[in-house]
Amino acid sequence: MKHKVVFRSSLLSTTIIAIACFGDPPVSVAAEMPVVKEGKAIASPDKRSTPKAVRTAESSEEVSVVGTAHQSSGGGLLALSNSTKSSVTSTRAYILTQPATANPVRLIQLQPGAVAATQDPYGVEPGNLTVRGLNTNQIIFLFDGSPITNDGGFNATEAVDALNLEEVKLSPGSTNFDLPGSNGAAGTISMLLHNPSHQLGGMVNFTYGTNNSRQSFVRLETGDLGKSGIRGFVSYSNFFGDDWRSPGKIKRQHIDAKFIKDWRNGSETSFSATWTNLNYQLERPPTLAQYAAQGQDFNYDANYSAKDTNYYKFHQNVNDNIFLTLENKIVVSRAITVNFTPYLFYAKGLPGPGASVLSTSSAYYGTQKIQGLQLHTSSGAPTSSTLLYSSVPTKYVRPGVNANVNIDLDNHNRLTLGDWYAFTELSQSGQFNYVDASGSPGSLWGSKGSAVRLPNGQLYATSNVVSRLQTNNIYLGDHANYFGGRLAIEGGLKYEIFRASSFNRLPGATYNVTNNQTAPMPSFGVRYNLDNRSQVFFDAGDNTRTPDPSQITDAISSSTGKKTTTASRDQKIENSIVEELGYRYNDQYLAAQVSLFNYNFTNRQISTVVVQNGTMVTQYINGGGQTSRGVDVSIGSKPWHHLSLFASGEFLQATIDNNIADGADYLATTGRTATGSPKWTGNISLSYDDNHLFGNVQFHYFDSQYSTFTNDERLPSYKTVDMSLGYRLPPVGPVKNPTVQLNMINLANTHYLTGIYANQLTARSAKGIFGSTLAGTLPTYIVGSGFAAMVSVSASL
Numbered sequence: 001m002k003h004k005v006v007f008r009s010s011l012l013s014t015t016i017i018a019i020a021c022f023g024d025p026p027v028s029v030a031a032e033m034p035v036v037k038e039g040k041a042i043a044s045p046d047k048r049s050t051p052k053a054v055r056t057a058e059s060s061e062e063v064s065v066v067g068t069a070h071q072s073s074g075g076g077l078l079a080l081s082n083s084t085k086s087s088v089t090s091t092r093a094y095i096l097t098q099p100a101t102a103n104p105v106r107l108i109q110l111q112p113g114a115v116a117a118t119q120d121p122y123g124v125e126p127g128n129l130t131v132r133g134l135n136t137n138q139i140i141f142l143f144d145g146s147p148i149t150n151d152g153g154f155n156a157t158e159a160v161d162a163l164n165l166e167e168v169k170l171s172p173g174s175t176n177f178d179l180p181g182s183n184g185a186a187g188t189i190s191m192l193l194h195n196p197s198h199q200l201g202g203m204v205n206f207t208y209g210t211n212n213s214r215q216s217f218v219r220l221e222t223g224d225l226g227k228s229g230i231r232g233f234v235s236y237s238n239f240f241g242d243d244w245r246s247p248g249k250i251k252r253q254h255i256d257a258k259f260i261k262d263w264r265n266g267s268e269t270s271f272s273a274t275w276t277n278l279n280y281q282l283e284r285p286p287t288l289a290q291y292a293a294q295g296q297d298f299n300y301d302a303n304y305s306a307k308d309t310n311y312y313k314f315h316q317n318v319n320d321n322i323f324l325t326l327e328n329k330i331v332v333s334r335a336i337t338v339n340f341t342p343y344l345f346y347a348k349g350l351p352g353p354g355a356s357v358l359s360t361s362s363a364y365y366g367t368q369k370i371q372g373l374q375l376h377t378s379s380g381a382p383t384s385s386t387l388l389y390s391s392v393p394t395k396y397v398r399p400g401v402n403a404n405v406n407i408d409l410d411n412h413n414r415l416t417l418g419d420w421y422a423f424t425e426l427s428q429s430g431q432f433n434y435v436d437a438s439g440s441p442g443s444l445w446g447s448k449g450s451a452v453r454l455p456n457g458q459l460y461a462t463s464n465v466v467s468r469l470q471t472n473n474i475y476l477g478d479h480a481n482y483f484g485g486r487l488a489i490e491g492g493l494k495y496e497i498f499r500a501s502s503f504n505r506l507p508g509a510t511y512n513v514t515n516n517q518t519a520p521m522p523s524f525g526v527r528y529n530l531d532n533r534s535q536v537f538f539d540a541g542d543n544t545r546t547p548d549p550s551q552i553t554d555a556i557s558s559s560t561g562k563k564t565t566t567a568s569r570d571q572k573i574e575n576s577i578v579e580e581l582g583y584r585y586n587d588q589y590l591a592a593q594v595s596l597f598n599y600n601f602t603n604r605q606i607s608t609v610v611v612q613n614g615t616m617v618t619q620y621i622n623g624g625g626q627t628s629r630g631v632d633v634s635i636g637s638k639p640w641h642h643l644s645l646f647a648s649g650e651f652l653q654a655t656i657d658n659n660i661a662d663g664a665d666y667l668a669t670t671g672r673t674a675t676g677s678p679k680w681t682g683n684i685s686l687s688y689d690d691n692h693l694f695g696n697v698q699f700h701y702f703d704s705q706y707s708t709f710t711n712d713e714r715l716p717s718y719k720t721v722d723m724s725l726g727y728r729l730p731p732v733g734p735v736k737n738p739t740v741q742l743n744m745i746n747l748a749n750t751h752y753l754t755g756i757y758a759n760q761l762t763a764r765s766a767k768g769i770f771g772s773t774l775a776g777t778l779p780t781y782i783v784g785s786g787f788a789a790m791v792s793v794s795a796s797l
Contacts, residue, residue: 073591074636074646075687075696077110079167080586084490084525085539086595087171088112088634088648095165097687097696097724099743100207100792101215101239102162104141104191105129108170110683112595112632112648115676115702117755119283120244121745121788122213123162124252126155128755128782131172132597133628133654133677134186135606138545140175142190144258144272146325146343147181147400147422157252158276158321158347159191161237163205163217163794164256166192172632173597174541174578177477177492177523180341180402180420185543185576185601193258193272196231197221201797203235209743209790213241213250232259244786247302247312248281263331270327279444282315282352285757285780288713295751296783304439307357307387311439314355314389318444321347321396335408339418345398350444353391356558358432358452360384364561365454365461367508372455378437388432388452389441392463395427404475414479416492424469426549430462432558462558464505467549472497477523486529494521496544502552502567509554513567519544519575533587538580545574545605551620571622572603592635599628606675606759621761623709625657626674642690649682660709662761665768669709675759678703678717695725707756707779713763715781718752738795745788754784 073079076093088111095107102123109116117128129136141148143159172187179188200223207215219235239252254276261269286298300312325343332338361384363370375386404418432452435441442450452460477492500515523541530536555565582595604623630652637645654677659666673679680703687696698721705715726741757780764776 072644073586073638074634075644075685075689077646077648077685078591078593078634078636080584080591080593082488082527082535083171084488084527084537085171085176086173086537086580086582086593086597086632087169088593089167089169091167092165095162095168097694097726097741098162099123099745099790100161100163100205100217100794101213101790103157104159104162104165104168104189105136107162107165107168108189109700110646110648110685110698111170112634112683113172113630113650113652113681114170115678115681115755117782118785119754119782120250121210121785122239122241122250122790124157124239124241124250124278125280125283126157128757130676130755131170131186132599132630132632132650133652133674135676137548138183138186138605140179140181140184140188142179142181142188143274143323144191144193144270144325145180145327146323146341146402148323148345149181149183155319157278158319159323160193160274161217161235161254161256163203163237164194164219164235166194168192173580173595174523174525174539174543176490177475177494177521177541178404178416178418180400180422180473182422182471182473182496182498183545185545185574185578185599193256193274194219194233196233196258196260197223198231199223203794203796205792205794207790207792209241210788211242211244213239213788213790215239219256229262229264230259231262233257243281243283244788245296245783246281246283246299248300248316249279250281251277251279253277265331267331268327268329271325272327273322273324275322276319278317278319280317281312282317283783284310284315285782287778287780288753289778291753291781291783296786298783308439309355309357309387311355313440314435315353316444317350317353319347319349321345321349337406338404339406340401340403342401343399345396347396348445349394350391350446351394353389353444355435356388356390356432357385358388358558362559363460364556364558366506366556367561367563369561370454370460373460374455375452376434378435387435389435390430390432390462391441391444391446392428392430393446395425397423397425399423412480412482415477416479417476418474420471420473420475422469422471424467426465426467426469428463428465428467429459430464432460432462461506463555465502465549465553467500467502467553469546469549470497470499471546473521488527490523490525492523494523495519496521496573498546498573500547500549500552502549504554504567506554506556508561509556509563510567513552513569515547515552515569515571517546517573519573533585535584537582537584540577540579543576543578545576547571547573548605548620574601574603574605576601588638589640590635590637593633595632597628597630597632599626601626601628621660621709621759623656623674624660626654627657628652628654628674628677630654639689642688644687644689646685646687647683649680652677652679652681656709659769660761662768662774663772665770665772665774667710667761667766667774668769672709672711673706675706675709676756678705692728693726694728695723698722705756707781708760708763708776710762710766712766712776713760713779715753715756718750718754718784720750720752720784721747723747734797736796739793741792741794743790743792745790746784746786749787750784751786752784753781755782756780757782 072093076091079089106123113132115130119125169190175184201221203219205217217237234257257273328340330338400422402420407415475494480489496519521542525539527537551571577600585592604626606623634648654674682701684699704717723744729738760777760779762776
């Protein structure tokens with residue numbers, strides 16, 4: 001079956017490439033879809049413009065974006081769609097009022113169910129995000145329609161500059177059958193990159209703020225290049241600043257680019273690219289007791305001393321990545337459209353570097369004790385014990401392709417048949433490096449020249465793993481439309497074929513472990529317009545999360561030679577069945593959406609962080625079954641005397657359905673509240689925009705969250721306030737939209753913990769089901785960012 005699928009995909013891709021290279025596709029009428037306009041009531045599609053089946057397939061997802069907040073619901077935070085599923089969108093109207101340094105996660109933090117745990121006030125450092133109590137690694141991030149992540153190895157700060165975003169859409173719940181990506185139990189976050197202008201021009205933005213932070217941004221628009229049908233843009237940004245609570249620095253360079261080729265029959269080819277180079281200071285995560293004693297001063301040490309593993313220079317992260325996607329929409333005829341989108345993600349970095357004191361008397365290479373290991377100090381003198389920089393240089397390569405054909409069977413039905421294939425290769429080689437007299441590593445990237453070597457001259461590796469993952473999703477479904485567009489029905493089946501292989505070259509480790517699984521994922525959705533203002537929707541579907549590469553790889557301690565993690569061939573795919581029932585309302589005064597949801601999980605995969613050979617690595621706990629139920633509400637007013645109000649909230653009840661294994665015993669966790677699942681969350685935003693003066697005030701509330709499965713410790717609830725204020729000046733000659741803007745983060749300078757860094761089974765010793773005493777481990781937390789102010793000046797040409 002697998003070889004046949006690959007052959008069909010290859011044949012389809014060959015046909016499409018031939019069409020693209022040797023001429024325009026056959027001429028037909030372009031199928032353009034109606035959208036839900038801001039400031040207008042929900043309306044059925046216009047039957048006069050396009051074939052009915054064509055309108056059905058695309059109208060369910062499209063949302064119009066208005067450029068300024070004075071025209072938008074809730075200040076640009078509530079653009080409603082015609083989808084059969086719950087979705088909420090932060091539009092460009094809102095994005096432009098936020099800091100120029102903001103990342104996509106920060107831009108959806110006001111949406112119901114989204115809990116953004118940001119480590120820095122700028123949005124440059126990676127943080128954490130949960131949606132309906134589910135973690136970032138269970139969200140599919142889409143960049144111009146392609147999955148920028150498929151296995152959890154992604155940070156939102158690597159994605160795109162906020163100034164280049166048209167919208168960020170959060171779609172919790174079940175994923176569409178034709179959507180590429182497999183790890184979507186928490187839904188999807190879609191990032192839509194700015195479409196190049198037809199006119200020659202550009203944009204500049206300069207930002208300066210607290211902690212010596214500064215960013216320069218420039219975007220150049222080519223406009224239409226003659227009569228070629230090609231237009232594009234390229235942008236570059238450079239951020240530099242002091243870490244807000246640690247002694248280190250933050251540096252980020254970023255490039256976005258997009259080029260579009262418009263064909264004469266409505267077909268389109270779009271190439272998008274993004275590159276990021278990031279160097280930032282890791283923040284030290286405290287326990288509750290450590291935070292109570294030292295607060296925001298619980299940091300890595302600013303000054304170096306012998307054998308101090310907490311010196312800040314050992315805890316700086318570096319990352320370099322690029323993402324490319326080529327989206328092709330080919331209108332073959334009025335009834336047939338083909339989509340073919342290859343993409344590539346490449347990254348190298350250091351997940352959680354640190355330091356370790358290595359002794360010649362207790363040094364192991366895999367499970368083998370090293371005889372005759374020679375170590376030296378920073379001055380070159382022989383020693384039996386020394387402090388070393390510990391890192392795991394990691395490389396990701398993720399190519400993939402999503403291809404489908406859409407056929408209008410009649411005036412009511414569009415059939416979609418497609419295949420999404422993704423390949424991931426993850427290479428990791430841990431090592432120790434000598435440091436100089438000041439405590440600086442020879443290279444943050446783990447230089448081979450300063451690395452510790454075995455007596456035979458070979459590199460002393462603490463890990464040496466190559467993991468390969470293949471995911472193939474074959475899908476078939478139908479989009480149906482009846483009663484002049486009032487009723488929309490979507491249904492389909494996605495069949496997932498998953499294969500993972502891990503090759504571990506450390507002595508004593510299991511060399512090769514494979515994990516092959518399949519999973520059917522049906523989905524169904526229906527939406528009905530009660531009138532031109534109200535609609536109801538219902539959807540149900542099956543989502544999966546494939547096992548992480550770390551779950552099929554042995555990990556071995558370099559100081560004991562014992563396995564700290566044992567590879568499992570039997571790790572099951574996480575499965576979740578999701579149902580949603582919702583209502584939307586949209587008139588000239590306000591827009592609103594209410595969604596009731598229910599999740600049932602099996603083999604729930606929950607991430608935690610552990611220290612392994614001096615570095616911080618992510619590991620997973622099988623949480624078994626879980627049930628999550630709740631309601632999301634969002635409401636936004638249309639402008640009244642230039643004022644717009646937005647409010648959102650969520651009630652969540654997430655419970656563990658079974659006792660969880662801890663060694664040979666089980667903890668009594670049945671009926672406990674799931675970790676990272678606040679019962680109540682809420683946001684309020686008040687915006688003002690009179691075309692010149694604009695601003696908003698945002699209030700966030702997040703209830704307490706348990707950080708252990710036994711519920712014996714939790715993250716306290718917290719509240720924060722953010723504010724922005726700006727003024728648009730009149731144009732000056734060729735300079736358009738000159739704007740001055742002030743953004744203030746954590747206006748009250750609240751000191752708080754914003755998220756869970758590492759969940760644990762239990763914080764205190766507990767009795768197991770079989771009577772044994774099970775040791776506890778204290779959870780650690782993410783410290784919320786302090787007050788920061790940023791002033792930006794921008795203009796376009």
